[in-house]
Amino acid sequence: MIRLEAVTKSFASKRGAAPALHGIDLSVGRGEIYGIIGASGAGKSTLVRLINLLERPSSGEVVIDGARVTDAKGTALSDLRRSIGMVFQHFNLLSGRTVAKNVAYPLELAGRLSRAEITAKVAALLERVGLADHAQKYPRELSGGQKQRVGIARALANDPKVLLCDEATSALDPQTTGQVLDLLQEINRELGVTIVMITHEMEVIRRACDRVAVLEKGRVVEEGPVTTVFLHPAHPVTRALVREAEGDNAVPATQATGQLLRLTLTGATAHQPILGRIARDFGSDFAILGGRVGHIRTTPYAQFAVALSGGNGGAAVAALRASGVTVELIGGGPTVAEHGAERGAEHGGERERHLHVV
Template sequence: MIRLEGISKSFAGKDGPVPALDGIDLSVARGEIFGIIGSSGAGKSTLVRLINLLERPTGGEVFVAGERVTDAKGERLRELRRSIGMVFQHFNLLSARTVAGNVAYPLELTGRYGKAEIAARVAALLARVGLSEHAHKYPRQLSGGQKQRVGIARALACEPQVLLCDEATSALDPQTTGAVLDLLRQINRDLGVTIVLITHEMDVIRRTCDRVAVLDRGRVVEEGPVTEVFLHPRHAATLRLVREAEPDGGWLDAAAAADLGGRTVRLTFTGPAAHKPILGRIARENAVDYGILAGRVGHIREAPYAQFIVSLAGRDVAGAIAGLRASGVDVELQGGDIPASPARIEERPRHVV
């Protein structure tokens, strides 16, 4: 649905060009929820604004729905912008217009619809975002979550194929964030709209996205399915973002792992393995004792996961590791002497710089 090829972008600065993006290659499939995560200044906003050509790339090409749009102008550009809705962190609502008036605005701008049709479309959009009873209120009378629902309804007004969400939940409290993310997922499911969501919060990605790209200093440093990137972060920038989300979530540095005798493993249980009492059985079968050093359990979208750092000692540690792997548990050594199977790593469909 969206393809960025060799994108670079620099801005004019006092002392010459300031690079913001460098060599970005990204593809977003039709119908998926794709997350772009990075810390402040990584280039997320610039990247997302290149998709609807609010910014033009310095180099590279932008494709939307298979068509090259890098230098679209005039009616072609207006049409492209209508096919790509955008949701902003600070809502960007018109304060002098009511809720209904804000949602009607992009429809009025097209000049294509009569009053009755606009009213019918606005009513349907407000019903979709749960704001039918607030149609005649003004933005100042709404909570942050309600304002963002208006922003989403407005972004959907022209029936876009793509929804770009630029830190759409960053100004909201955690509970409201959850409700807005649920709404975005429902819209994705019901309407098949492709969603590109940029955020600095790993939790937003974990709850919402199918795939994620990690942006660091203008480059994509890691990309893949959210489960893979979240549970097995490889790049330092990704690890930092995951740790921010779960400060006590079960990370152990290599030195601490080695101190525990070289039998320290990170076990990741996903899918059916997350609910089975595998660890105790394998320990018994191999006459191995285990100590849980750290751990985290939760969900990635609807899928449960559990991840533990465990020290293993006893008769047949290698046998225990083989048994865990045979039971569908992902085992990674944390500075130990039993080699991890390289095949498992290569099987993972992802890209790390």
């Protein structure tokens, strides 16, 4: 759906060209909710603006729906932008227009519908975002969450294939953030709109995204399904972002004996009594040192740091893996270390990662 090929972007500054993005390769699939996360200044706002060409790449190509659009101008550019809705952190509504007129604005610009058709379409869009009762209000009379709903209705007006969200929830309180993320997921599900979401909050990624790219100083340092990146962050920046969302999960210096393992259970596995069963079967004991439990979009997950001791440790680890648990060695004896080396190969479609402590 969206492909960025070796895209770079530099801005002219007094001390010469200031590079913002270095050789970005990204591919967003149709119907996906794709997250781009990074600290402020990482280049994510620039990156998302390359997709609708609010920023032109210094080099590289932007490909949308199989067509190279990097140099689009005039009508082609307007058409492209109409097929890509955009939602902003600070809403960017027209303060002099009512809610209904704000949503009508992109339709007036396109000039394809009659006045009556525009009125009908605006009503339907406001209905979808739950603002039918506020059509005649001005933006200043609305709460932040309501303003963002207007922003979303406006972005959907021209039936776009793609929705770009630039920190769409960053100006909202946690509860409103949840509602707006729910609305975006509903739109993605029901209209099949591909969504690219920029954020600095891992929490937003965890709740709403299918895949994620982590941006650091203008480079993609990690990319993959949210389940992988969130549960097995490989890059220090990603780990810091996960830690920020989850609290400190680092395993403390411990007196516990045995091998320190990190067990990750996702999907149906997370709901099964695997740990207890295996402890019984192999006469091993688990001391739980840390952990987190929750959902990534709709996928349940549980992740524990445990100290495994006694019994047949090696067989217990093998049995855990056989039950669908991802086992990583984070410290301890040699038996498990051997298994740790094989881990990458047996973990389905995930690419190989190095062992690390969250």
